[in-house]
Amino acid sequence: MSIITVSREFGSGGREVGKRLADILGYSYYDREIVSEIAKKTKLDENYVAHSLEKGNLGHLPINFGRTFSYPSVIMTDAVNLFSEQHKIIKELAQKGNCVIVGRAADVILKNYNPIKLFVYADKKSKLARCRERGASNENISDKALEKEIKKIDEQRAKYHELFSDIDWGKKEGYHLCVNTTDRDIKELAISLAEYVKFLMK
Amino acid sequence: MSIITVSREFGSGGREVGKRLADILGYSYYDREIVSEIAKKTKLDENYVAHSLEKGNLGHLPINFGRTFSYPSVIMTDAVNLFSEQHKIIKELAQKGNCVIVGRAADVILKNYNPIKLFVYADKKSKLARCRERGASNENISDKALEKEIKKIDEQRAKYHELFSDIDWGKKEGYHLCVNTTDRDIKELAISLAEYVKFLMK
Numbered sequence: 001m002s003i004i005t006v007s008r009e010f011g012s013g014g015r016e017v018g019k020r021l022a023d024i025l026g027y028s029y030y031d032r033e034i035v036s037e038i039a040k041k042t043k044l045d046e047n048y049v050a051h052s053l054e055k056g057n058l059g060h061l062p063i064n065f066g067r068t069f070s071y072p073s074v075i076m077t078d079a080v081n082l083f084s085e086q087h088k089i090i091k092e093l094a095q096k097g098n099c100v101i102v103g104r105a106a107d108v109i110l111k112n113y114n115p116i117k118l119f120v121y122a123d124k125k126s127k128l129a130r131c132r133e134r135g136a137s138n139e140n141i142s143d144k145a146l147e148k149e150i151k152k153i154d155e156q157r158a159k160y161h162e163l164f165s166d167i168d169w170g171k172k173e174g175y176h177l178c179v180n181t182t183d184r185d186i187k188e189l190a191i192s193l194a195e196y197v198k199f200l201m202k
Numbered sequence: 203m204s205i206i207t208v209s210r211e212f213g214s215g216g217r218e219v220g221k222r223l224a225d226i227l228g229y230s231y232y233d234r235e236i237v238s239e240i241a242k243k244t245k246l247d248e249n250y251v252a253h254s255l256e257k258g259n260l261g262h263l264p265i266n267f268g269r270t271f272s273y274p275s276v277i278m279t280d281a282v283n284l285f286s287e288q289h290k291i292i293k294e295l296a297q298k299g300n301c302v303i304v305g306r307a308a309d310v311i312l313k314n315y316n317p318i319k320l321f322v323y324a325d326k327k328s329k330l331a332r333c334r335e336r337g338a339s340n341e342n343i344s345d346k347a348l349e350k351e352i353k354k355i356d357e358q359r360a361k362y363h364e365l366f367s368d369i370d371w372g373k374k375e376g377y378h379l380c381v382n383t384t385d386r387d388i389k390e391l392a393i394s395l396a397e398y399v400k401f402l403m404k
Contacts, residue, residue: 121374172323172372178380184402192401199394200386 003115005107010153011127014120020190022100038085108165119175126182205317207309212355213329216322220304222392230301240287310367321377328384
């Protein structure tokens with residue numbers, strides 16, 4: 001059984017890389033299913049779960065456990081439940097067979113499966129352009145403000161990852177391959193990348 | 203014309219990656235030729251040049267220009283000449299056509315050619331094993347001492363690189379692809395990697 005985890009900077013196209021890799025390899029791709037499953041199990045609103053976890057953007061959820069008592073206990077309970085359910089569901093999905101999972105610290109959660117760990121990144125300009133292209137953010141936002149938003153999301157991803165691992169998010173040492181998507185067409189990139197990933201899975 | 207630069211941690215197998223990529227792609231591979239050429243032009247002993255530059259190990263050459271005056275002027279002159287010749291020769295070779303150049307800050311020196319920039323790395327254990335395998339060092343050296351030697355060489359490489367560039371050596375942002383060779387057979391790896399490199403050169 002082979003598992004591929006794709007960690008990525010916001011706006012780098014890592015999600016598309018993961019989806020396309022899964023398609024080329026005939027692997028399952030888990031994304032929104034994870035959110036739906038968590039919502040079902042925790043009886044929390046799916047949008048709330050998505051907002052809190054999908055993009056690694058934990059928003060107001062308490063990351064700093066030293067400040068726990070300043071948060072209402074319901075949010076604290078939500079956070080623990082969300083983390084716990086996400087871990088459980090990712091492990092359940094991994095057991096079903098070959099798959100690609102993007103983000104969600106899956107590289108750490110599934111470490112016993114020895115996943116192939118990819119990291120996808122790009123330069124600032126390229127990430128800004130990709131964010132605008134897919135309309136992920138307000139059209140009226142300035143480049144500077146969007147850049148700040150991207151940085152904040154990545155910082156949250158790093159923080160989330162580091163809750164469960166000693167290995168820093170985004171440091172090349174933690175991955176089998178780090179892929180720079182700057183100025184690249186993801187569709188074409190994925191085709192060539194799949195060849196290298198096949199080698200890594202041998 | 204396509205140029206591929208391979209930066210690498212000592213013991214990661216990056217040199218072999220570069221050589222094999224060149225063979226697969228039918229590209230020139232420049233390595234010892236650069237040293238011979240520098241020796242010829244500077245009238246310095248080839249082994250002295252090799253020792254000083256080949257592995258990015260500048261030995262006693264003055265890196266810290268703030269301390270220039272504490273070095274004998276002949277060494278200072280050698281250093282400047284070596285650096286200068288190396289830059290010139292790398293640029294001359296690049297003009298000859300498709301090639302792979304390993305190390306020597308070629309990624310920075312040839313930046314106007316928009317080279318494909320790879321970085322090859324591996325974990326400590328793997329680098330130690332590779333160093334022992336190829337007998338690059340004293341057999342009686344302890345793991346700890348060898349590890350220290352590897353670290354020192356990489357630090358010199360980083361320092362050399364940073365003389366000419368604002369981009370930190372080994373930071374993934376400076377490369378198109380970062381390849382972890384831990385527990386991989388370089389021969390097989392190069393075959394799959396060549397596919398991705400072809401994509402990058404499109």
